Amino acid sequence: MHFLPAFLRKDSKASLVNDLLKKIAHEDPLSDKDVFNVVIIGQTGVGASSLINTITGFSQVPVSTDVSPCTKSFTAYPFTLNGRSFRLIDSPGFGSFKCPTSAITKALRELDTQFGIDLVVNCLRGTRGDANAGYQNYTAIRSAVSDDVPIVAVITCLERYGETMDHWWSTNEADLKARRMVFADHACVTTLDASTTRDAMFKDRLFESEKAAKQLIMRNCWAEKRGVGRWARRGDMFLGN
Template sequence: MSQRKRASRVPVVASTTQNIVVFGESGVGKSSLINLIAGRSIAATSSGAKGCTFRHKKYELQVDDTPYAIWDTAGLDEGAFGTVPAEIAEVHLKQLLHDLTRANGIHLLVYCVRASRLRKTLLSNYNLFYSAICRKKVPIVAVVTGLENYEEEMQDWWAANETEFAMLKMHFDGHACVTTLDADKVNSPILKQRCHASRRAVLPLIASTCARDRWGTEQDGWVSAALADVRAMFKPPRQNTTQPTPIVALYDLPARSLDPIGSVKDTSFEGGHLVDVGGSPLLVYRIRDQHLRSGVRFKKQIASRGADLLIFCTSIHSDTGASRRRAAAFHGSYGGDMRPLLVVVRDAPSDESAYEWWHALDDVDLGKEGMTDNAGKLQAIVRALPPSDNAEARRTAVARLQRTIQTRSLQPVEVAPTGCFGWLMGGRRPAKLKLGTGSTMVMEDALSRCEVWVPWPARRL
């Protein structure tokens, strides 16, 4: 390895500290939320950080014998574009990413939202941190603040408003509805009770959703990918432009997979298939054994940004070791460290059984293909597809798969490389999406008939 490459990597020191990134608009109560978690005042509640500065401050604390590092970040504010020079914002973003890499990666994202501020920046902030920066690789929870005077029970707010998030296809692994008022500074017994109830709601939420294995990746790759997506997101939209269709790379483990990984010389890709999944179009490319080590060729032939979601399909009746080895090859070649990986286990009766089967070989050496594998490296979302004879369980699983695929693919952006936030100077143009040859379109609910996992339908465009 060259001296330059050695210098570009930052050593990650093993640590039991769990890193939590708190984000949201200024004024929604991020600092007050940190004080609520800590049980004391450690974060200043007045901040002059406006606009998208990417400034951050780290607070170290311990709750119930668990050490946490909470990163308070400046968010994206409506109408704040241009208040911070682009060059400064990019420097701050790089520093945030570098610091998180040195701190052993990210375990949890906390999206702080004020109950009275459900406006258009809701999705912008979500995509900025969850998709562009964290690549949808870490758990994310929503904490709704400002509910001290809510007429109903605070938790009822979510039931009354969750459709707002669902319409925007925003996924959360959990939520809490709270007030961040200081219990020691309120006189009303009702408010004091709500303050204590808020802390009781937030602490278990954090403890239960923090990832067992932190997500972290090589610093250079993460910084460049995050910067490219952030730049594209901030680029003023052109007239008559459409959002690129998310690209899915899908590998379905054959019942008998005897060929060595990547042994076949012919690695040309079949045409993409435009599939409708629950009303969302996806451009799906079938990856076969000979393609498992062809991720670079996929970028050259299909789309330079690569896939926005990786789906690995296997069966609970397959050998777990063989599945994990091929999943590791698929994950490694197609950039799984920077893209979400969804593992679908056919014939598993439930998500719990699929998860247990998939993780049965954690920390076991799978060196047949020259690789070792553990759950932390793959960072997979595991879902079950029950047998067809269990119609009710299958319908429920298919609906959950649809939601997972809709919400877990990266926000598709593709831009040409330019200088620091070059979109401000009008020097950025989205690249055209390459559809491939022989594309087909399935207008029906493809997942309900499992056409994503089995041979492609014959209908042509």
């Protein structure tokens, strides 16, 4: 009989989320029970890691300057907003041969099963890209997490969009729905580093993006966090039940 969860056993198979699961498992359950788990995910190079830096206001998450992946495994960044505690969980990007979709999907399922995912932020590039990849990524996410986990969209790379950033959504939402990509909510943003330009409009958009992303999280993590019974389940696992 095993007395430890599978992801803590020495012989467990390596997973993209193993280190994060171990870290959460060793945290104090009482202090951790009100922390919302928010997964930030998207195609490689779409700006998911940069979005975390935009939300927190700190350049703490490594980002890449091209389509090469910079996130190798699921990594959590603690964040407090309006008195609530969050883990902003950065994910390896879809589309990398080093992190196949099957591995990312498995990791998402493990995280949701063990500790509960409260929100998935699916980042999509606002510029012209591979629409099929966007649908495939959305389908992979939806298949990996519980039906009651909301998936919201953040549209990135809108720093040079000709209209207001949210205009992108009103123009393209119907197309997303036609591709069977239905989101609970959305935000339209830019995540480029402010130090890359002195343009006043861009800086205004960056400020607007930070505000929009934070409001998106608060709107969709307003109720009691999901999976309150998981603490009992964790105890059962350690007791071998």
